[in-house]
Amino acid sequence: MLTNSAEVRLSVALVTRNRPESLERCLKSLRSQSVQPFEVVISDDSDPEIAPKIEALAKYWDCRYINGPRRGLYANRNHTAIACKGTHIRTMDDDHELPDGHMEQCMKAVWSDRKSIWTTGEIGFINGEYCGTSQTATQLYPSGVAGSVTDVDDNWAISDGSTIYPKEIFDRGHRMVEWFPFGSSYLEFGAYLYYHAFRSRCIPGAFVKHYADEITLKRQDNISVIKSQLYASLCFNLYFKPNPALAARYSFSAIRYSQYNQKLIWDLPKLIAKAKKRWRATL
Structure with missing residues (x-):
């Protein structure tokens, strides 16, 4: 044992x-x-x-x-x-x-x-x-x-x-x-x-x-889930494996999937800022 x-x-x-x-x-x-x-x-x-x-x-x-x-x-x-x-x-x-x-x-x-x-x-x-x-x-x-x-x-x-x-x-x-x-x-x-x-x-x-x-x-359709997925996608495409085109593509996809939720659209710059603060602190 x-x-x-x-x-x-x-x-x-x-x-x-x-x-x-x-x-x-x-x-x-x-x-x-x-x-x-x-x-x-x-x-x-x-x-x-x-x-x-x-x-x-x-x-x-x-x-x-x-x-x-x-x-x-x-x-x-x-x-x-x-x-x-x-x-x-x-x-x-x-x-x-x-x-x-x-x-x-x-x-x-x-x-x-x-x-x-x-x-x-x-x-x-x-x-x-x-x-x-x-x-x-x-x-x-x-x-x-x-x-x-x-x-x-x-x-x-x-x-x-x-x-x-x-x-x-x-x-x-x-x-x-x-x-x-x-x-x-x-x-x-x-x-x-x-x-x-x-x-x-x-x-x-x-x-x-x-x-x-x-x-x-x-x-799965909760706006918080969509927001978390968008945040994770931004981290992946902006810092983990940088690909700005994919970052833009999946940002638009998330907004469209949310049926153009205004809160998600307004929060997008905040999500980008959060990703930048977390990941660039380690560069």
Whole structure:
């Protein structure tokens, strides 16, 4: 049986909000693994009436409970990662379930290459019904959305709730952007880290079971999602792999897809400024 060594201490950074039943299923699958993490940190963005249930679950399953910042998913991811004490940080969501042997696969990958970011695939369910399998995590494409990786051992893919980061990334001050409640922010983070010489690698045959609901699907036309995709596209085409023509093309496509939403049009210069401030600071 594998055990954590002094050189690799894997922290699980688990974010949750208002889903105690789902969280309990998640923690049960985690604590059933033959290989256990160094620690499990649960950052809770729940409403006040739900938070005591979450804290009780954290205590029952021997996890460290902290209050979340209540500023959205990505703010909570940053908050949890900073609170972790291990050498590596493995993200996790409350609607995930780990198949048998998952943590052993993860630990073997980290031991084989401690410097890289490691990602897994996903088996998806909507309202409990199987909806498909993604063999690997996906990476940012010029359009601002997710696309398949071409090299499983050298890419900028991120699996939003199932990625292992060296703690060094957060110690250096790198963070996910917190401007969007959901969308393509996590994909931009993968490209941003690759730009900073942190490559992603896919763990062969490793999956999480993701139990989503219809709300996930309904988000796709939300203006915040469109805005996050546009921001990610600007980062890709202006700085990651510069191509001004593509930046203009996908900006127009996003505006058209939004049915010429006036707020999106007015916010375009702000998105460009945000991308410039974040990416040019590293040039």
